[in-house]
Amino acid sequence: MTAVVDQACVALARVSGDDLRVPLVQGGTTTYANFDYAASAPALAQATDRVQQLLPFYASVHRGAGYASRISTECYEAARGTLTRFLDAADDQVVVFTRNTTDSLNLLAGCVPGDTVVLDIEHHANFLPWNRHGRRVVPAADTVEETIRRLIAGLCTKPVALLAVTGASNVTGEVLPLERLATIAHQCGARILVDAAQLAPHRRISLRDTGIDYLACSGHKLYAPFGAGVLVGRRDWLDAAEPYLAGGGAVRQVSATHTDWAPAPQRHEAGSPNVLGAAALAAACDALSAIDSESLASHERLLAERLRAGLSAIPGVDLLRIWSDSPDTVGIVAFSVDGFAPGEVAAYLSAEHGIGVRDGRFCAHPLLARLGLDGALRASIGLGTCSADVDRLVGAIVTLVESGPAWNYASTDGLWNPTPETRPFSTTDSGAGGAPCVI
The missing domain is CATH 3.40.640.10 (Type I PLP-dependent aspartate aminotransferase-like (Major domain))
Structure with missing residues (x-):
């Protein structure tokens, strides 16, 4: 089944950034795993x-x-x-x-x-x-x-x-x-x-x-x-x-x-x-x-089910739902990790694993209040998502729950960051006082 999903990932469409490599806080780089499609999706080549x-x-x-x-x-x-x-x-x-x-x-x-x-x-x-x-x-x-x-x-x-x-x-x-x-x-x-x-x-x-x-x-x-x-x-x-x-x-x-x-x-x-x-x-x-609608839905369903099953098996991880009888769900999975602030988890995933998720209240404050949460994490699936990405995300959460983060993280004005931050972010050269250009 994994091979089928991965083949579907390649065959559906090509999105920009599918080969993007990002720096890690502990050194080195890795291929970016984008689980933030629900915020903004990368551009299709077309x-x-x-x-x-x-x-x-x-x-x-x-x-x-x-x-x-x-x-x-x-x-x-x-x-x-x-x-x-x-x-x-x-x-x-x-x-x-x-x-x-x-x-x-x-x-x-x-x-x-x-x-x-x-x-x-x-x-x-x-x-x-x-x-x-x-x-x-x-x-x-x-x-x-x-x-x-x-x-x-x-x-x-x-x-x-x-x-x-x-x-x-x-x-x-x-x-x-x-x-x-x-x-x-x-x-x-x-x-x-x-x-x-x-x-x-x-x-x-x-x-x-x-x-x-x-x-x-x-x-x-x-x-x-x-x-x-x-x-x-x-x-x-x-x-x-x-x-x-x-x-x-x-x-x-x-x-x-x-x-x-x-x-x-x-x-x-x-x-x-x-x-x-x-x-x-x-x-x-x-x-x-031009993409067969059944192929699109199948690609998404298989990956979402894989992600939900993997996260559900981790102690202390809770998946969010509004209704117990939802007739259908698109490839969006919201969850919390017991003992960790959502922003800390998101910062950890980015800094140590090169994984992008969304954290916070998602411009849906009344809904989060109904669910009894001040914030949560959201992983969203798109055309560029593959089974290997899902497995990386699940594995990173397992590591967090079992061993904790390998780096220190601190919140400033509600924004979590690794301390020290070793990754370059500025698009200006270092001569202007910023970090080296990464583009």
Whole structure:
């Protein structure tokens, strides 16, 4: 089985940094094991290639007659079409390019004509923006079924405009039944928004088939870390709302006393857009579309099961879960290690083993509070993850529990670091007073 997983790792796609070597605090270097995909995924080769191809033609879009401008405009609008196909958007849904998921959700928050219902498990990006018109927080239960019953009560008590839910928890990776929730929301007279930042890199999504009204996701989690995101959704709310930003490109006509705003998507894309980011995101989506969805899910499932089994067998290691009956989970594993602060464990893994994980509260403070934790560790799996990486992580945690760290670690303002720190970090030369350049 290990050989099958490793072959899948190589065959799925090539990501930048898959051969990166990093320094160790005790001396020497090792190949970097990246378990921080849920924060930002490395770039797919197709995304970086698309940017390199477009760079010589980079120019302002939409109103330029020059050849480079025409090429840039074509690439930018073609990227919109790619996202429409990748997410299988319905005919009345439009693609608005943004900076990231947070930007997308804040944009939509200004368009919602009423209250929004959210769960208390959400990432801050899908929790904080809805205060503008009224936010109703529904506490999640210990099971998905009871959580859905609570959502129904929250939606049907009095009129609600929108149900905003995560596609996959950024802490535990647990997935909600989105098609079912879309049906429930519509039956209660509401629409549904899905924060797909963590779901889109792992699962194929059809807005048309699921009935999802609005979806937000980020390029930097979809293997295109070039600063672009998208909001995809029904046109009417977007056309009726005030523009997200007031400026050039969002208008049809301006006089000294009146502004005639353009319809969506241009209405919410004022200013010079991130052409390269949009092109990179489209290239990544094309690359992901070319991968068999079953192969993608199988690769992830095998590695996640291997990681969960390995961590569960270690005394003092607890895996985090929201629900006992989760129907599906993407490749995100959150855990704690008894007797060690999460930041100390993360620093140890990086400094002594060249392994990158995330620690903290993951911009989901209400969820961590529900779980009774001030912080935890998160290991997230992506296209570049192999079984050898999983075994390294499990082995490093075993060593920590059985023998403790080989180096000293201290926390300063909540940030854990090895003491002394022997690894170079600066990108300036040592003549400027910093560590030697490592790039």
